[in-house]
Amino acid sequence: MSRSISGSAITITAGHYAATVLTVGAALGSFTCNRRDLVLPSPVDTLSHAFLGKALVPWPNRVAGGSYSWNGRMHYLPVNDLPNDAALHGLLCWQEWQVAHASADAVTLTSFIAPRPGYEWPLECTASYHLDPDEGLGVTIESVNIGVETAPYGVASHPYICLGGQPADAYELTMPAELVYTMDGNQVPIAAVSVKEAAADFRAARYIGGAALDHAFTGFPDGVWTIKVSEPSSGLSVELSSDVGYAQLYSADAIGRRALAVEPMSCAPNAFNSGDGLVHLAHGQRHRFGYALRALG
Incomplete structure (x- = not known):
C-alpha cells in the first residue's frame, strides 16, 4: 500500500458491494453497490473535508468552549471550530x-x-469494516481504557x-426518532423536544427539500432502529441501522448539499458537559459501537 494525503486506501469487496477504507481517520472513503455510489467518495489523494466518513473518538460532535469538568477538575481541549467555539469530533480524525x-x-x-493535556486517559481503539454480499457494510468501533x-x-x-449524484434536497428520509435537540447559536444543545413541535418529524417518509439540517436526534426505539434514505429519480435507497441512542443529521450545506450525513452517535453533542449519554469508561472496560449500511432493492 502506498501512502497519500489521507494515508493508504484498502479496498474490500463482497458480491455487488465494494468499499475503500482510508487509514487517516479510519475513514470510509467509498461504498458502492453495482458500482453506484452510496456515500460521498473521499479519495485517498485529497484532503478530506467535512469529516467525510471518519471515526469520531473519544467524543463525537462538539465540546462547547473546548472545556469540561471531570472528577472535580477542569480540562481544556484545542478548539478547532472557531466560529462556534468548540472542540469537534475527537482526537483521531x-x-x-x-x-x-x-x-x-x-x-x-x-x-x-495517548494521554495529553485536555484528555488524560490512554485508550486502545479498533475500527473494523466488513462487507457481506447480502447485508452490505458492517462497521464497529471499539475502545478499551488501559x-x-x-x-x-x-x-x-x-x-x-x-x-x-443528486443533492440532499432530492432525498426522501424516514427516521423513527421522537425527539430532537434545540440548539443555541453555537450549535450546543439546549433541550430535547418532540420532533413534531420542532417541525423535524421524519417518522413518516418526507422529502428534505430545502431544509437546513444540522440537528441531533434521540428518542429512538429500544433495540436496533433503521433510518432510510431514498432518491426516487435514480431508484436508489439505503438503510442505516444501529442500536445507539443518538444520531446527527446534516444536510452538508458547507459542501454544497451534495450528500446527507447520517451520524449514529453514542452520546449527545456536548456530552462531556451535559452528561447526556456519556460513557464512564472504567479501567479495563471495553466499549463497542456499531452500525450497518446496505442498499435496498
Missing part, C-alpha cells in the same frame, strides 16, 4: 491508524490515544449518504 488485519471482505485498523482512572467517552461515525 487526522491520525493515521494502523492496519491490523485485511482480507478480501474485511479490514481492521487500530490506534492509540489507564487506571475512569475516562469520559463517546464515539460516532460520519458517513455521508450520496445517491444518484
Whole structure:
C-alpha cells in the first residue's frame, strides 16, 4: 500500500458491494453497490473535508468552549471550530491508524490515544469494516481504557449518504426518532423536544427539500432502529441501522448539499458537559459501537 494525503486506501469487496477504507481517520472513503455510489467518495489523494466518513473518538460532535469538568477538575481541549467555539469530533480524525488485519471482505485498523493535556486517559481503539454480499457494510468501533482512572467517552461515525449524484434536497428520509435537540447559536444543545413541535418529524417518509439540517436526534426505539434514505429519480435507497441512542443529521450545506450525513452517535453533542449519554469508561472496560449500511432493492 502506498501512502497519500489521507494515508493508504484498502479496498474490500463482497458480491455487488465494494468499499475503500482510508487509514487517516479510519475513514470510509467509498461504498458502492453495482458500482453506484452510496456515500460521498473521499479519495485517498485529497484532503478530506467535512469529516467525510471518519471515526469520531473519544467524543463525537462538539465540546462547547473546548472545556469540561471531570472528577472535580477542569480540562481544556484545542478548539478547532472557531466560529462556534468548540472542540469537534475527537482526537483521531487526522491520525493515521494502523492496519491490523485485511482480507478480501474485511479490514481492521487500530490506534492509540495517548494521554495529553485536555484528555488524560490512554485508550486502545479498533475500527473494523466488513462487507457481506447480502447485508452490505458492517462497521464497529471499539475502545478499551488501559489507564487506571475512569475516562469520559463517546464515539460516532460520519458517513455521508450520496445517491444518484443528486443533492440532499432530492432525498426522501424516514427516521423513527421522537425527539430532537434545540440548539443555541453555537450549535450546543439546549433541550430535547418532540420532533413534531420542532417541525423535524421524519417518522413518516418526507422529502428534505430545502431544509437546513444540522440537528441531533434521540428518542429512538429500544433495540436496533433503521433510518432510510431514498432518491426516487435514480431508484436508489439505503438503510442505516444501529442500536445507539443518538444520531446527527446534516444536510452538508458547507459542501454544497451534495450528500446527507447520517451520524449514529453514542452520546449527545456536548456530552462531556451535559452528561447526556456519556460513557464512564472504567479501567479495563471495553466499549463497542456499531452500525450497518446496505442498499435496498
